[in-house]
Amino acid sequence: MRLVMWDIDHTLLYAGGIASLAYAPAFTAVTGMPWRAMAFTAGRTDRDIAVETFAMHGIDDYEPHLDEFFALFAEEFAARRELLLERGYLMPGVREVLGALDTRPDVVQTLVTGNIRPIAVDKLTAFDLAELVDFEIGGYGTEDTVRATLVRRSLERAAAKHDRPFDPADVIVVGDTAYDVAAALANGVTAIGVATGHTSADALAAAGAHVVLRDLSDVPAVLTLLSA
Known part of the structure; x- marks a missing residue:
């Protein structure tokens, strides 16, 4: 899984x-x-x-x-x-990627975010994404000042809910900053950087991301990367 x-x-x-x-x-x-x-x-x-x-x-x-x-x-x-809908917007390919992964019984999607949980829920609900992720097993911004802890907490919650540990090779963190990359690497899981924020593709690669994407717009390629 x-x-x-x-x-x-x-x-x-x-x-x-x-x-x-x-x-x-x-x-x-x-x-x-x-x-x-x-x-x-x-x-x-x-x-x-x-x-x-x-x-x-x-x-x-x-x-x-x-x-x-x-x-x-x-x-x-x-x-x-x-x-949110007046001022905000989804990044390219997001709805298509999350929607396609939601149909896969062997893929679980959650959040590891610096946001506190209620705000994370509000953001995804506004864009009709809330049903595509499991909030219960996520890692949220109230839990620590160090982002790596959020990944670890999410791993623990996912293992408890699914009654099995997840192989690190089957865990992927997707984020747009070097903090996301560092948090993944600290937990021995795959880091995918997406250069849709303020951090360049070169900086994400230098931080140690295993893969760096310009964005998620090449939906078939992203799905292969995340679920193969």
Whole structure:
């Protein structure tokens, strides 16, 4: 059985910057502090981003705030989710690839994403992709500042749900940043880089990706790569 772990942002879709709109009011509601700026986000987990953002505002003792912050962040995002279809879009070939893999009984699709789970669900639901992935076995951005941990948690959940370990040779992480590649390599699984984000194909290859794709638009070739 093949296990495919998808990153979301700039791999499956562009969410139109809605998360950044939700971040500031959630932060101010929790801390009472005026908003200054958000830490760099690409490829990082929401926990990692939050820790740095809190530090940028002079808050080093972030732990007491995180649970409430993530809950409010999810609420603020949900209040704006109608903007996803106005401002966002799917990356080329995504719907066709995920839809075709969903018909394969020997392929399981899930998410390993820096997003917190409620926001991951909102993003995929907006683009009618939610039924194509197993959210239950995914790895999400609240779980660690290190993305490799998310891959490991997903592997553990998949093994428990399917009552069998997955051979590392049958596990693929697909993402658009060097963080995705590093997380795959740290767990001994295949890393496929997709150059649809801010990281170039050359940089993904230099990070150690086993395969680098321009995008997912060559659907037959991508399906062969992910399911053969």
